[in-house]
Amino acid sequence: MLRLPTGHDSLVTTDFTLEGIHFRRERHPPESVGHRCLTRGLSDIAAMGGKPVAAFLSLALPHDLAQAWVRRFARGLIALAEKYGVTLAGGDTAESPSGILADIIVVGTVPEGKAILRSGAQPGDRIYVSGELGGSAAAIMQMRTRPKKKLNQQDYPRHFYPQPRIALGRILRERCWATAMIDTSDGLSTDLAHICEESRVGAELDSERIPCARIGKPPREVDLDLALHGGEDYELLFTARPSQRIPSQIAGVTVTSIGRITRSKKILLLKASGATQPLAPRGWEHFRK
Amino acid sequence: MLRLPTGHDSLVTTDFTLEGIHFRRERHPPESVGHRCLTRGLSDIAAMGGKPVAAFLSLALPHDLAQAWVRRFARGLIALAEKYGVTLAGGDTAESPSGILADIIVVGTVPEGKAILRSGAQPGDRIYVSGELGGSAAAIMQMRTRPKKKLNQQDYPRHFYPQPRIALGRILRERCWATAMIDTSDGLSTDLAHICEESRVGAELDSERIPCARIGKPPREVDLDLALHGGEDYELLFTARPSQRIPSQIAGVTVTSIGRITRSKKILLLKASGATQPLAPRGWEHFRK
Numbered sequence: 143m144l145r146l147p148t149g150h151d152s153l154v155t156t157d158f159t160l161e162g163i164h165f166r167r168e169r170h171p172p173e174s175v176g177h178r179c180l181t182r183g184l185s186d187i188a189a190m191g192g193k194p195v196a197a198f199l200s201l202a203l204p205h206d207l208a209q210a211w212v213r214r215f216a217r218g219l220i221a222l223a224e225k226y227g228v229t230l231a232g233g234d235t236a237e238s239p240s241g242i243l244a245d246i247i248v249v250g251t252v253p254e255g256k257a258i259l260r261s262g263a264q265p266g267d268r269i270y271v272s273g274e275l276g277g278s279a280a281a282i283m284q285m286r287t288r289p290k291k292k293l294n295q296q297d298y299p300r301h302f303y304p305q306p307r308i309a310l311g312r313i314l315r316e317r318c319w320a321t322a323m324i325d326t327s328d329g330l331s332t333d334l335a336h337i338c339e340e341s342r343v344g345a346e347l348d349s350e351r352i353p354c355a356r357i358g359k360p361p362r363e364v365d366l367d368l369a370l371h372g373g374e375d376y377e378l379l380f381t382a383r384p385s386q387r388i389p390s391q392i393a394g395v396t397v398t399s400i401g402r403i404t405r406s407k408k409i410l411l412l413k414a415s416g417a418t419q420p421l422a423p424r425g426w427e428h429f430r431k
Numbered sequence: 432m433l434r435l436p437t438g439h440d441s442l443v444t445t446d447f448t449l450e451g452i453h454f455r456r457e458r459h460p461p462e463s464v465g466h467r468c469l470t471r472g473l474s475d476i477a478a479m480g481g482k483p484v485a486a487f488l489s490l491a492l493p494h495d496l497a498q499a500w501v502r503r504f505a506r507g508l509i510a511l512a513e514k515y516g517v518t519l520a521g522g523d524t525a526e527s528p529s530g531i532l533a534d535i536i537v538v539g540t541v542p543e544g545k546a547i548l549r550s551g552a553q554p555g556d557r558i559y560v561s562g563e564l565g566g567s568a569a570a571i572m573q574m575r576t577r578p579k580k581k582l583n584q585q586d587y588p589r590h591f592y593p594q595p596r597i598a599l600g601r602i603l604r605e606r607c608w609a610t611a612m613i614d615t616s617d618g619l620s621t622d623l624a625h626i627c628e629e630s631r632v633g634a635e636l637d638s639e640r641i642p643c644a645r646i647g648k649p650p651r652e653v654d655l656d657l658a659l660h661g662g663e664d665y666e667l668l669f670t671a672r673p674s675q676r677i678p679s680q681i682a683g684v685t686v687t688s689i690g691r692i693t694r695s696k697k698i699l700l701l702k703a704s705g706a707t708q709p710l711a712p713r714g715w716e717h718f719r720k
């Protein structure tokens with residue numbers, strides 16, 4: 143039961159975290175699974191410029207799962223909830239027919255009529271993204287290509303412990319800077335397609351401006367393909383009027399201009415050579431084989 | 432995004448519907464699965480005396496599932512949503528690692544501070560239940576013992592198309608009749624134990640007063656064990672002060688007095704012979720083998 147502030151709209155998000163799709167028990171510490179589970183919901187609230195208030199967890203567990211796993215999962219989830227002042231307010235438990243299944247519900251608030259939607263982008267708007275892209279997918283690539291090698295969690299923070307961009311989302315909403323926004327949970331190409339579809343516009347991205355994540359030691363940039371299509375970075379992708387100056391750092395996070403919204407309804411990638419190619423939403427394959 | 436009325440508390444419920452646990456694809460028509468999925472959430476709102484406002488659905492599907500299944504599932508869910516004026520306001524879709532997985536979130540409202548909780552029962556209160564118990568479990572028993580025989584859905588309406596007791600819950604809340612309430616999703620013995628635990632009290636049930644469901648043609652009563660322990664009837668189980676007269680019919684639903692709350696913290700079953708036995712919460716085994 144929640145008492146929400148008056149004069150506000152309520153935001154409700156729901157996101158699955160499924161073993162074998164979003165994580166693998168042998169590759170992800172339970173604390174990371176709990177943290178990433180809640181990040182999915184908090185990031186959805188951030189993408190609307192909202193303030194997260196409460197979380198609800200539905201959890202279905204195989205009957206032979208060790209209690210220690212659940213304790214460590216809860217520890218990861220609760221640590222993140224406390225960091226953002228979110229109350230874990232209820233949920234449901236069930237027996238799972240197979241694998242660990244979690245669904246996180248986050249309730250947030252935003253001043254009435256002020257939520258940033260996916261549908262507000264207009265031709266001429268500039269496209270921006272926070273942070274770096276492809277870092278989370280790079281961790282999954284490593285797990286796939288080197289199944290025996292244990293990844294160093296510190297080398298892949300955006301994969302194991304992604305921080306939702308709550309403060310950035312709030313500032314963009316308060317200052318009315320963003321015309322449309324989404325988080326990069328499915329990958330830049332897919333999430334940009336969502337904005338374009340709901341805004342009935344197209345887009346052009348400048349390939350050399352895409353902020354490819356730097357990983358490992360010494361740091362090296364991930365391939366452009368991972369930055370374009372890899373998901374679960376939980377950065378914010380937004381549009382702003384061309385006349386609006388957007389700082390290159392907001393709330394401690396780098397913000398990069400990567401392209402512009404067009405009237406054409408096509409999504410194109412402009413190469414440094416001047417060549418242009420269509421950018422298909424390749425979606426996000428998670429751990430699918 | 433929801434605009435909720437001021438002066439109200441928000442209620443949020445989340446409930447899994449998992450293939451192999453809550454339904455079997457070969458035994459339940461998709462429309463029934465969709466209907467039962469939403470009933471789980473609506474019934475939780477009814478049990479707090481609330482008004483359901485919006486539903487959100489997280490759905491994970493095996494990649495080889497026929498589109499027709501999803502269409503028919505949605506039809507069953509949406510028909511029930513429309514009946515209760517509930518908006519299907521969003522959700523999440525994912526690929527399932529195995530089987531059909533659904534999580535329904537229902538958001539409801541209740542006037543500030545007026546939600547009926549599980550924690551309000553006091554020694555001396557009478558215990559009431561709506562409708563009949565064990566009808567849903569009887570259908571599952573039939574499926575187990577006669578796996579080849581197709582059940583006639585009309586013979587088991589509380590199993591295939593249970594109606595949430597929204598109107599009854601609202602009246603009990605408006606008239607301040609119920610001191611504590613829960614819905615019988617897990618079965619009488621388990622759900623009564625939840626009320627007793629949260630209210631720090633015990634209970635005595637009169638075995639000959641338990642309303643055992645009548646099923647089939649000619650109708651015959653289900654065994655007392657099914658009425659005591661079978662789940663998913665989605666009736667309302669509530670307590671009221673002994674001085675409060677409770678009608679035997681409310682909002683068209685029969686309401687039966689089945690026992691009383693005690694100080695002892697034990698839950699006892701009183702037989703017609705005068706003998707007494709402890710009533711353990713046997714829980715609800717669904718389709719587990």
